[in-house]
Amino acid sequence: MKKLYILFILAGAFLSACSDFLEKAPITSPESGGYLASEEHLTSYVNFLYTGLPTLETYGMGVFGEEKNSDNILAQNYERRLNGELQESNGGSKEWEKGYKGLRDANYCLHNYAVPEMNETDKILSLKGEVYFFRAYWHFYLLTRFGSIPIMDDLWDEHATAQGLQVPATDRGKVAKFILEDLDTAKKLLYPRSKYKGLRVSQEAALILAMRVALYEGSWEKYHAGTDFAAATNASTEFFQTVITLGDELFTKGLKLNKKENDPFNAKDGGEAFAHLFNQYDLSDISEAVFWKKYSISGGLTHGLSALLSQGTVDNSGPAGLSQSLVDNYLYDTGLPIDPADDKFKDFNRTFEGRDLRLIQTVMHSDCRFKADSDSKPMKVEIRTDENKDEVVPPYLLAGDNQRSITGYHIRLGLDPLFNKDKKGGETALPIIRYAEALLAYAEAAAELGNGTCEASILEKTLQPLRERAGVTYVAPTEIDPNYPVFSDQYTLTPILQEIRRERRAELALQGFRLDDLMRWRAGKLIQNQRGKGAYLGKEGVLYRAFSTDQADELDKITLTADKWMDPLAEWLPAGYQFNTDRDYLLPIPLNEINLNEQLHQNPGWRK
Structure with missing residues (x-):
């Protein structure tokens, strides 16, 4: 067995799923005859599989900082993929x-699973279901990044030879169907959410992940049809219908959005109920948090997000800020879209007036505190005078290092209302899978099946409750918003699809979805030759005048557009992101993998 492992390691990164794991002593040895044959061993191993999932990092932003890979966060240390630099x-x-390590770990468990059928309790079967969930998760991780990939449906250790490594890539559509089969198996074995209150994956989590997979592949196959990135067969309609079928099953499970009326933390309005999904310590009693991760000082697991947010950090690797386009995405509370060209939005404070409450909870604005210390002053953007100078606290446009906002917009979402200088670590929970995502997936799939339209009743059970929670009057989408961004020259959006995409960006901001959405929608036009902008900083505006006169020289060094909006990436991206639409929708398959496995072929556009 040892010789086999050595061969496997030497085979290269194609099977790198084993690399880190094999350096650790196994729980016990397969030769002992009792390996993964008991509930204790199986639980220990499956708990280990959870460590690869999205997390909040000890010293970084974790999930909250990921979206500098999209148009939601502008970062001085910009995403190289967006600029075509990979x-x-x-x-x-x-x-x-990372993907194949996750697959190797899951398959190792399934391959060595040795619980006799007569001893398979509901708990053991649910643990087995969790392993199928993780195998699906990692195949989907690879699908979104590489498209067609070799399916790892068994433990490749058993044939780690040059000949055994000749595994062809499976067409992306078939990969997606394999993932859905694994999730169906998982769903049938898993406990419902109520068993572990969302702290472990569940039937509902498997259903929502399956909806995510089917929506992703359906829209990819629709919008990339006829290109080098297309699947062998366009099965988009089948995948969209799968989303609807899964959603209909999910709707019988009793999940609910967290609203003012049922919020366990006594929210004063729907916006605060939404925020409680991201700034509380325990989400057990919020069924919308279908799957979440707990942090606690007493439990020995904390994160660095709370400290970073309390300092104004958006990207822990350098100055950054939320984009103006993200701010412009949110509706008025009347349900109508804004006109970004309206002069009133040159006023930093008026930008937040009468808007979707998710904007208020996602972006720092006047009267918000960065931290809970009694001497901590809330942000206050106001024309500075001798009388109020001690109270005015503008965004950190002139701060040093990572605390500096290059757009004027800091993150509020996830800000711990109890965090102070004496805390030893962050304890806010991380929602990983939410019921809200399922509502959005259902609405989008229905609209795609209807060629951009769908029954009013579908929007009334999906978009309407999300908007009403956010304090937005629901208005049935009937007219095109002329200010809504253009995603592509190859297609136009109907009013319903516009609003579904707007809603998705608002509801899922800073949760790691935006890049995948842009890629599956073939939205290169939103990236290519664009670089985003920040808040208005004209000298007559309140944001500029919130700083003292002796800071004017430093303020005047900030690059602005011709009409005085902050242009933070002009120096680094003078022509905007140079995203290559003939190549960058997928990552390149590593060359050492292609050299090792002669049946692999490089993704489109990467071979010069």
Whole structure:
């Protein structure tokens, strides 16, 4: 067995799923005859599988900082993929290694599973279901990054030879169907959410992940049809219908949005109920948090997000800020879209007046505190005078290092209302899978099946409750918003699809969805030759005048557009992001994998 492991390691990163794990002593040895044959061993191993899922990092932003890979966050340390800077030699190595490590770990468990059928309790079967969930999760991780991939449906250790490694990639559509089959198996074995209050994956989590997979592949196959990125067969209609079928099953499970009326933390309005999904310590009693991760000082697991947010950080690797386009995405509370060209939005404070409450909870604005210390002053954007100078606290446009906002917009979502200088670590929970995502997926799939339209009743049970929770009057989408961004020259959106995409961006901001959405929608036009902008900083505006006169020289060094909006990436991206629409929708398969496995072929556009 040891010789086999050595061969496997030497085989290279194609099977890198084993690399880290094999350096650790196993729980017990397969040769002992009792390996993964008991509930204790199985529980221990499956708990280990959870460590690869999205997290909040000890020293970083974790999930909340990911969206500098999209148009939601502008970062001085910008995403190289968006600028077409990745190289074939190493552009996808980290992701390939991570994905196949996750698959290897899951398959190792399934391959060595040795619980006799007579001893398979409901708990053991649910644990087995969790392993199928993780195998599906990692195949989907790879699908979104590389498209067609070799399916790892068994433990490749058993044939780790040059000949055994000749595994062809499976067409992306078939990969998606394999993932859905694994999730169906998982669903049938898993406990419902109520068993562990969302702290472990569940039937409902498997259903929502399956909806995510089917929606992703359906829209990819629709919008990339006829390109080098297309699946062998366009089965988009079948995948969209799968979303509807899964959603109809999910709707019988009794999940609810967290609203003012049922919020366990006594929210004063729907916006605060939404915020409580991200700034509380225990989400057990919020069924919308279908799957979430708990942090606690007493439990020995904390994160660095609370400290970073309390300092104004958006990207822990350098100055950054939320984009103006994200701010412009949110509706008025009347249900109508804004006109970004309206002069009133040059006033930082008026930008937040009468808007979707999710904007209020996602972006820092006047009267919000960064932290709970009694001497901590809330942000206050006001024309500075001798009388109020001690109270005015503008965004950190002139701060040093990572605390500096390059757009004027800091993150409020996830800000711990109890965090102070004496806390030893962050304890706010991380929602990983939410019921809200399922509502959005259902609405989008229904509209795609209806060629951009769908029954009013579907929107009334999906979009309407999300908007009403956010304090937005629901208005049935009937007219095109002329100010809504253009995603592509290859297609136009109906009013309903516009509003579904708007709603998705508002509801899922800073939760790691935006890049995948842009890729599956073939939305290169939103990226290519664009670089985003920040808040208005004209000298007559309140944001500029919130700083003292002796800071004017530093303020005047900030690059602005011709009409005085902050242009933070002009120096680094003078022509905007150089996203290559003939290549960058997928990452390159690592060259060492292609050299090892002669049946692999490089993704489109990467071979010069």
